Amino acid sequence: MVSAGSLARRETIALDMAQQPIELILARQLASGLVVPVLLVDQRGDTVFFNEPAELLFGRRFDEIDLLPLEGRTAALAPADVEGRPLDADHLPAVVAMRERRPVHTTIQIHGPDGVLHPVETTVFPLESAGGTLEGAFVILWSTRGDDGPGERA
Amino acid sequence: MKVTIWGSRGSIASAGPETVRYGGNTACVQVSDGPGTIVLLDAGTGLRRAGVALATTDDVIHLLLTHLHMDHIQGLGFFRPLFQDGRELHLWGPPSTTLDLRDRLTRYLSPPLFPVRLRDLPSRVELHDVPLDGWSIGAFTVRAATVVHPGPTVGYRIERNGATLAYLPDHEPALGGLDDQPSWTSGYDLAAGADLLLHDAQYTPAEYDERVGWGHSSVRHAVAFADLAGVRRLALFHHDPDHDDEALDRLLAEGRSLARRTEVVPGCEDTALEIG
Numbered sequence: 001m002v003s004a005g006s007l008a009r010r011e012t013i014a015l016d017m018a019q020q021p022i023e024l025i026l027a028r029q030l031a032s033g034l035v036v037p038v039l040l041v042d043q044r045g046d047t048v049f050f051n052e053p054a055e056l057l058f059g060r061r062f063d064e065i066d067l068l069p070l071e072g073r074t075a076a077l078a079p080a081d082v083e084g085r086p087l088d089a090d091h092l093p094a095v096v097a098m099r100e101r102r103p104v105h106t107t108i109q110i111h112g113p114d115g116v117l118h119p120v121e122t123t124v125f126p127l128e129s130a131g132g133t134l135e136g137a138f139v140i141l142w143s144t145r146g147d148d149g150p151g152e153r154a
Numbered sequence: 155m156k157v158t159i160w161g162s163r164g165s166i167a168s169a170g171p172e173t174v175r176y177g178g179n180t181a182c183v184q185v186s187d188g189p190g191t192i193v194l195l196d197a198g199t200g201l202r203r204a205g206v207a208l209a210t211t212d213d214v215i216h217l218l219l220t221h222l223h224m225d226h227i228q229g230l231g232f233f234r235p236l237f238q239d240g241r242e243l244h245l246w247g248p249p250s251t252t253l254d255l256r257d258r259l260t261r262y263l264s265p266p267l268f269p270v271r272l273r274d275l276p277s278r279v280e281l282h283d284v285p286l287d288g289w290s291i292g293a294f295t296v297r298a299a300t301v302v303h304p305g306p307t308v309g310y311r312i313e314r315n316g317a318t319l320a321y322l323p324d325h326e327p328a329l330g331g332l333d334d335q336p337s338w339t340s341g342y343d344l345a346a347g348a349d350l351l352l353h354d355a356q357y358t359p360a361e362y363d364e365r366v367g368w369g370h371s372s373v374r375h376a377v378a379f380a381d382l383a384g385v386r387r388l389a390l391f392h393h394d395p396d397h398d399d400e401a402l403d404r405l406l407a408e409g410r411s412l413a414r415r416t417e418v419v420p421g422c423e424d425t426a427l428e429i430g
Contacts, residue, residue, distance in 0.1 A: 019342040022300045025330035028338060032331075130251045130306060131286050 021135040023127045024048065031138070039139040041094050045070035048136070057141060059113030070095075077110040080117060084109065094137045097124040101134065107144065119144040155317045155430050157350060158184040161200020162421040164324070164356050164370070164392035165225050172398035177423020179203070180225040181323050181392065183352060187314050189213060191292030195310060195321050196220055200423065201229025209234040212241075216291045218284070218298075219247040220323060221307035222258055230259070231268045241277040244291075248298075248306040249283040256281050284308055302326045302340040303369035311344040317430025320348035320385070323392045328375045329367060334382060345383035349429040352421060353380060355390035355405065373405045373412075380416040387429075388413070389421040 020028075024040055028049045031038035037054035039047050047068035055061050058068075058076060068076070070089060079087045087108065089095060097104040103125040109117045121142040127135045161167075161179030169178035180198030192213045194204060201217075208215060215235055220226060235241045247255040256272065259281070263272040272279070286308075288297040293315075298308040301322055309322035320341075327340045336342045345351050355376040357365060362372035371379070373390060380388040390409060393402055402420065409418040419427075 018336050018346065019339065020337050022302060022330075022340055025338055025340050026302065029330050129300070130249055 020048065021127075021129065021133075023129055023135045027127060027136075027138050037141040039073075039094075039141070040136060041070075041098075041139060042136045043098065043134050045089070045092070045095050045098070047073050054141065057110065057112060079111075080109045082107055082109065082119065084117065093122045093124045094139050097126045097137050098134055101126050101128065110141075155185060155187050155312075155314050155319060155428070157319055157352075157427045157429065158186070158204075159200075159352075159389075159421060159423055159425045159427075160184060160204045161198045161229075162352075162389075162391050162393060162423055163198070163225075164354070164394060166395050167199045167225075167228075168395035175399040175422060176393055176402050176420065179423055180228065181220075182229060183321065185294070185312055185319060187293060191216065191294070193218060193291055193294060193296075193312065196226045196323060197229045197233065198225050198227075199229045199232075202232040202234075205229075205232070205234035205236075209238065214242050214244070214292070216244045216246065218296070218310055219245065220309060220321070221248055221303065221305055223305070223324070224262075226324075227259065227262055231263060231270065236275050236277050236279065239276040243277055243279050244282060245279060246282045246284050248300070248308045249286075250306050254281075255283060297344065299341070299344050301344070302329050304367075307369075309341050309344045311348070315430055318348045318350075319429060320345040320351040320353075320383075322351070322353050324369055325354045325379075326367070326369045326371055326375075327379050328362075328371065332375055332378055332382070336382060339379065339382060341379065342383055345379065345385055348383070348385045350387045350389065350427060351380055351383070351385040351416075352389045352391040354392045355409065355421075356392050356394045358405065361394070373409045377409045377412045377416065377418060380418075381414045385416050387417045387419055387427075389419050389425075389427065391421040393421070 031051045038051045040049040042048050050062050093104045105123045107121050109119050123140040124137050126137050160182040163180045179200035181196040182198045182200030183195040185193040192215045194217045284298040295313045297311040301309045303324045312319045322341050330340045331338050353376045354371040355373045356370040357372045359372045359374050406420050
């Protein structure tokens with residue numbers, strides 16, 4: 001089993017390279033054209049990109065930051081499960097998807113810029129290259145039916 | 155390091171009086187640094203003439219394929235060293251998640267597309283999936299990385315004694331975003347600081363607009379990529395088969411006018427470039 005901690009130990013591989021893996025580059029291009037909020041995380045779980053719809057969730061533009069570390073994203077969104085219990089890093093959908101190399105679809109709650117908890121359906125699939133290297137994950141955050149979403153209220 | 159261009163055309167060979175200066179053979183480049191080991195990049199129709207020259211030597215030949223589109227492998231069946239008894243050759247190609255390199259090449263090197271099967275060749279051919287973490291070929295240090303182009307495709311970076319060649323003949327960095335962000339630019343690590351970059355420059359900007367996603371670059375994109383990567387010299391490569399010598403002269407002039415730091419040179423067949 002891979003934990004967030006062991007994912008973190010692999011970061012030196014990515015950080016030593018000036019260029020993102022081609023899978024992340026192409027995923028960013030796809031995410032840029034989608035209407036749903038999308039985050040791209042690297043193999044450590046750090047957010048390396050989010051699209052304009054996701055900017056509403058974070059309350060800030062991606063161009064204002066270079067990278068949002070896993071810890072920073074966790075602090076900003078304060079994710080919780082459907083019962084409102086805080087999710088630690090090892091149980092975040094993206095971390096689970098990369099650790100277990102499988103898609104994850106689940107409902108969580110996140111704090112928007114309005115400070116209110118909002119339910120979001122989260123779909124994550126890991127990005128594994130042809131050579132078998134885990135490069136990161138593609139994270140889609142869907143506002144659940146009946147909720148205006150944190151962005152709309154922000 | 156001596157870099158010899160045996161073919162620089164893209165898509166399909168285009169011999170004729172209108173292409174004599176830039177050449178009509180498809181991609182094939184030879185890299186050498188004294189006797190012993192020869193590195194060839196791609197097996198387009200230019201490989202035939204390379205084979206005529208190399209058949210008189212006993213150098214070990216390493217043929218590095220960027221991908222298996224026809225304009226990059228068509229010369230294989232006419233490469234004289236493949237038909238020399240006992241000649242040692244190594245074929246390197248991009249890894250695939252489904253078929254190995256032999257199975258994929260056999261689709262071409264077998265009837266009905268070609269009369270001779272790969273397994274019937276008298277030479278000693280070894281096939282290798284390209285490792286994506288670098289390796290050595292003789293005195294050369296080679297690195298490969300996947301790049302933006304349809305299908306499994308790699309580019310190469312070859313170093314020797316402080317001289318660096320980058321080879322990205324089929325590459326569309328603009329598809330991933332070519333906006334002064336090295337970390338989000340396909341191929342950047344391969345080309346960074348290279349003495350010479352052979353790069354896809356197939357289209358005019360107007361042609362590119364009609365062919366986004368086809369896996370190729372405009373001259374403008376090639377120059378922007380080379381400038382971003384801090385390349386010393388850019389040779390325009392993978393010329394469109396419909397571009398005659400005069401059209402390529404105009405593209406060269408456009409490239410030179412756009413370049414901020416990179417020296418732009420024509421990628422002409424039969425050209426030998428020294429680096430290092």
